[in-house]
Amino acid sequence: MAQIRNPRLLKALRRALELAKKLTVLEQQTVQALRVEADKIIGVETEQGLIAAKRVIVTAGAWSAHLLNSVATPLAVNPVRGQMILFVTPPNLVSRIVLAKDRYVIPRRDGSVLVGSTVEPAGFDKSTTNTAREDLKSAAFKLIPRLADYTVQKHWAGLRPSSPNGVPYIGKHPNIEGLYMNTGHFRNGIVLGLASARLLADIVLERVPILEPSDYALTAERGENATIEQCRNEP
Numbered sequence: 001m002a003q004i005r006n007p008r009l010l011k012a013l014r015r016a017l018e019l020a021k022k023l024t025v026l027e028q029q030t031v032q033a034l035r036v037e038a039d040k041i042i043g044v045e046t047e048q049g050l051i052a053a054k055r056v057i058v059t060a061g062a063w064s065a066h067l068l069n070s071v072a073t074p075l076a077v078n079p080v081r082g083q084m085i086l087f088v089t090p091p092n093l094v095s096r097i098v099l100a101k102d103r104y105v106i107p108r109r110d111g112s113v114l115v116g117s118t119v120e121p122a123g124f125d126k127s128t129t130n131t132a133r134e135d136l137k138s139a140a141f142k143l144i145p146r147l148a149d150y151t152v153q154k155h156w157a158g159l160r161p162s163s164p165n166g167v168p169y170i171g172k173h174p175n176i177e178g179l180y181m182n183t184g185h186f187r188n189g190i191v192l193g194l195a196s197a198r199l200l201a202d203i204v205l206e207r208v209p210i211l212e213p214s215d216y217a218l219t220a221e222r223g224e225n226a227t228i229e230q231c232r233n234e235p
């Protein structure tokens with residue numbers, strides 16, 4: 001089993017985009033709305049005005065439904081908060097990743113130890129709570145008693161983009177020409193990110209797809225929405 005530090009992954013992606021040269025990256029610009037005319041996408045509205053585009057891909061994580069719902073059938077992507085804590089310990093105090101039911105302990109080479117994570121419906125509230133902190137601490141102490149000698153150095157929260165049964169939406173919009181989505185990856189957006197991006201690129205460029213895309217279509221049958229309780233019990 002391996003681990004990836006997502007801020008570093010994003011930094012690498014940012015650098016790859018710079019090296020690609022043909023791309024323009026616009027940062028810190030909120031897309032306020034999608035612009036659609038006669039069932040075709042014509043661009044996105046930002047604080048700086050309209051950015052015209054024949055193709056638009058919605059990858060706004062837990063916020064994707066906000067963007068899509070104004071122009072199309074409501075999308076079942078909702079925020080599910082996850083909180084984590086981090087201990088700083090001497091290197092090798094914990095020597096391997098430990099998974100136990102709904103909790104995990106992940107040691108890093110520098111001695112820091114991550115403990116996660118909660119699965120909570122909290123709307124778009126990204127704040128941390130004392131209840132979660134204590135809950136994660138007590139799970140950590142049960143799994144690795146020596147962690148009780150160290151204090152929590154960091155505590156943070158993020159919003160996962162949930163979808164029915166955690167099956168992401170990857171593909172073109174059935175009714176709006178030029179509109180695509182790649183969202184709803186719930187607990188596995190890092191793990192599934194590369195393959196999802198590749199699949200969507202294949203669809204947009206009309207190449208032979210790396211895998212059968214129909215299961216991820218907006219209109220695909222996804223079964224019942226997984227409950228928070230079921231999500232907690234994922235291995």
Ligand SMILES: Cc1cc2nc3c(=O)[nH]c(=O)nc-3n(C[C@H](O)[C@H](O)[C@H](O)COP(=O)(O)OP(=O)(O)OC[C@H]3O[C@@H](n4cnc5c(N)ncnc54)[C@H](O)[C@@H]3O)c2cc1C
Pocket residue numbers: 029030031032059060061062063064067081082083084116117118157158159160161182183184185186187188189190191192
């Ligand atoms: C505590 C925790 C632990 C996790 N652990 C794992 C794990 O071990 N493995 C794993 O694979 N996944 C894990 N995940 C899930 C993973 O983080 C998500 O599935 C993934 O981040 C989803 O990627 P995304 O790009 O779709 O959405 P996000 O990462 O949420 O990115 C969406 C981006 O869109 C931006 N945005 C939103 N609206 C707009 C707008 N209107 N205009 C412009 N920008 C906008 C947001 O600011 C954000 O930067 C974890 C999540 C949490 C919270």
